[in-house]
Amino acid sequence: MQAFLNDPASNLADPPKCDGNSVLAGAARVADLAASLAPARDADGAFPAEEVRALADAGLLALPLPPTLGGYGAGGEALGSLLLLDVLRRIGRGSLPLGRLYEGHVNAWRLILRHGGPARARRLAADARAGMLFAVWNTEGSDPLRLLPEGDCYRLEGAKTFASGAGDVYRPLVTARLPDGSVRMLVVRFDAPHDDRVDLSGWRVSGMRASRSGRLDFTGLRVATDDLIGDPGDYAREPDFSAGAWRFAAVHLGGVEALAEAVRNHLRRTGRGEDPHQLARLGRMATATETARLWLNEAARLAAIDAVAPDRLIARVHLARLAVERAALDTLELAHRAVGVQAFMASSPLDRLTRDLQLYLRQPAPDRALATAAAFVLNADEPLGDLWC
Ligand SMILES: Cc1cc2nc3c(=O)[nH]c(=O)nc-3n(C[C@H](O)[C@H](O)[C@H](O)COP(=O)(O)OP(=O)(O)OC[C@H]3O[C@@H](n4cnc5c(N)ncnc54)[C@H](O)[C@@H]3O)c2cc1C
Structure with a gap:
C-alpha cells in the first residue's frame, strides 16, 4: 500500500486534507437519511439509490482512496482504520443494507489499491470520485464465473450469486476462474443499464432486502487484459x-x-x-x-x-x-x-x-x-x- 501512496505519477495537484470530524459528521448525516428511508426500503427489489448519492456527496465513496487520488486514505494505516471503523459503524446504524453496500465498496478499493497497480487505480479512482459504487462479488452457485482467453482479451461465462447491488453497481470487482483453475480478480465496467442480466428471484428474504443481493449473469461480456487485478490467488491471500x-x-x-x-x-x-x-x-x-x-x-x-x-x-x-x-x-x-x-x-x-x-x-x-x-x-x-x- 505504501509504495502506491508514494507513486509520484498518481499525485493530484491539490490532495484533500483528511479532517476526521467532518468525515464523521458526513457519515452521521448519511446515517440519519438512511434511517429515515429504511422503512420504505424494506421491500423486495428496493435499492437505496438516494442514500448512495448521499455517500458520494459526503465524500465517503472516496474515503478509502489515498489522498493522491482525491481520497482520505482511510484504512491504509492505524488511525485511518479507526476512522473507517467509526464510519462503517455509523452507516450500519442508519441502515444495514446501505452499510453492506458501502462495506463492499471499501473492500473493492482495498483490493484495487493492494493489487491493482497505480495506473489502473488512477483510472478507477475517477469513477469513485464521480459517485460510482464499487463492490466485491465472489460468491457463486452452480454456474461459477469463468474467464476464457479469446485473442488478446477474455470472454466471461457464468454468474455470481449474493451480489449486493446487482444491477445498480456499475464497477464490481469479481473473481473468475481461468481454464487452468487459477482464480483472478477483475473489475467489470458496466457503462449502461444491465437489468436483463440480473435475477432477483432468489433474493426473497426476510431482511436486508435493499441490499439487492441477487444473481448476475456475466455470460458473453468481454474484458481486456487491463481489467485484470493482481496475480492468480491474490483475492484469497492472507492475512x-x-x-x-x-x-x-x-x-x-x-x-x-x-x-x-x-x-x-x-x-x-x-x-x-x-x-x-x-x-x-x-x-x-x-x-x-x-x-x-x-x-x-x-x-x-x-x-x-x-x-x-x-x-x-x-x-x-x-x-x-x-x-x-x-x-x-x-x-x-x-x-x-x-x-x-x-x-x-x-x-x-x-x-x-x-x-x-x-x-x-x-x-x-x-x-x-x-x-x-x-x-x-x-x-x-x-x-x-x-x-x-
Ligand atoms: C446480506 C448479504 C449480502 C451479501 N453480499 C455479498 C456480496 O456482495 N458478494 C459476495 O461475494 N457475497 C455476498 N454475500 C454472501 C456471503 O459472503 C456469504 O457467502 C454468506 O453470507 C455465507 O453465509 P452462510 O451462513 O451460508 O455461510 P456458511 O459458510 O455456509 O456457513 C453456514 C454454516 O455451515 C458451517 N460450515 C461452513 N463450511 C462448512 C463445511 N465445509 N463443513 C461443515 N460445516 C460448514 C458454518 O460454520 C455455519 O455454521 C452476502 C450475504 C448476505 C447475507
Whole structure:
C-alpha cells in the first residue's frame, strides 16, 4: 500500500486534507437519511439509490482512496482504520443494507489499491470520485464465473450469486476462474443499464432486502487484459482475506447499536425503563455493544500494521468478529424480552432491525473462524493474558 501512496505519477495537484470530524459528521448525516428511508426500503427489489448519492456527496465513496487520488486514505494505516471503523459503524446504524453496500465498496478499493497497480487505480479512482459504487462479488452457485482467453482479451461465462447491488453497481470487482483453475480478480465496467442480466428471484428474504443481493449473469461480456487485478490467488491471500472481516463486523455493530437504541426509546416512551429487570437488560446491552466496539477497535488498529504476525492478526480478527456476533445475538434476545410482542409488529422499528441483523450476521464459516483462532491460542508461547498485548 505504501509504495502506491508514494507513486509520484498518481499525485493530484491539490490532495484533500483528511479532517476526521467532518468525515464523521458526513457519515452521521448519511446515517440519519438512511434511517429515515429504511422503512420504505424494506421491500423486495428496493435499492437505496438516494442514500448512495448521499455517500458520494459526503465524500465517503472516496474515503478509502489515498489522498493522491482525491481520497482520505482511510484504512491504509492505524488511525485511518479507526476512522473507517467509526464510519462503517455509523452507516450500519442508519441502515444495514446501505452499510453492506458501502462495506463492499471499501473492500473493492482495498483490493484495487493492494493489487491493482497505480495506473489502473488512477483510472478507477475517477469513477469513485464521480459517485460510482464499487463492490466485491465472489460468491457463486452452480454456474461459477469463468474467464476464457479469446485473442488478446477474455470472454466471461457464468454468474455470481449474493451480489449486493446487482444491477445498480456499475464497477464490481469479481473473481473468475481461468481454464487452468487459477482464480483472478477483475473489475467489470458496466457503462449502461444491465437489468436483463440480473435475477432477483432468489433474493426473497426476510431482511436486508435493499441490499439487492441477487444473481448476475456475466455470460458473453468481454474484458481486456487491463481489467485484470493482481496475480492468480491474490483475492484469497492472507492475512488480508481473513483480517478484512473486521469491516463487515463494524457494520454489524452499527446494527446492534440501532437495536439497543430502539429498545431504549421504547422503554422511555412507555415509562417502563425504571423497572429493575428492564434496567438490567439495558445495562447488559450497553456492555455487549461496548465490548464489541473495544474488540473491533483493536482488530482494526492491528489490521493496519504490517508488522503484526499474520496468524496473530487473523486470530484476533476472527475473535473480534465472533465477539460482535455474540453481542448481536445477546442484544437480540434482550431486546425481544424487553419489548415483548410489540417488537414483532410490522409497525415497530425493532421488527425490521431484527430481520436485517439476523440475516446479515450470517457470514461465511463462523465455526472455522473460531477453530482457527482457538488453534492459535493453543499453540502460542505467551501466557494467555498476554497474547494480544
Ligand atoms: C446480506 C448479504 C449480502 C451479501 N453480499 C455479498 C456480496 O456482495 N458478494 C459476495 O461475494 N457475497 C455476498 N454475500 C454472501 C456471503 O459472503 C456469504 O457467502 C454468506 O453470507 C455465507 O453465509 P452462510 O451462513 O451460508 O455461510 P456458511 O459458510 O455456509 O456457513 C453456514 C454454516 O455451515 C458451517 N460450515 C461452513 N463450511 C462448512 C463445511 N465445509 N463443513 C461443515 N460445516 C460448514 C458454518 O460454520 C455455519 O455454521 C452476502 C450475504 C448476505 C447475507
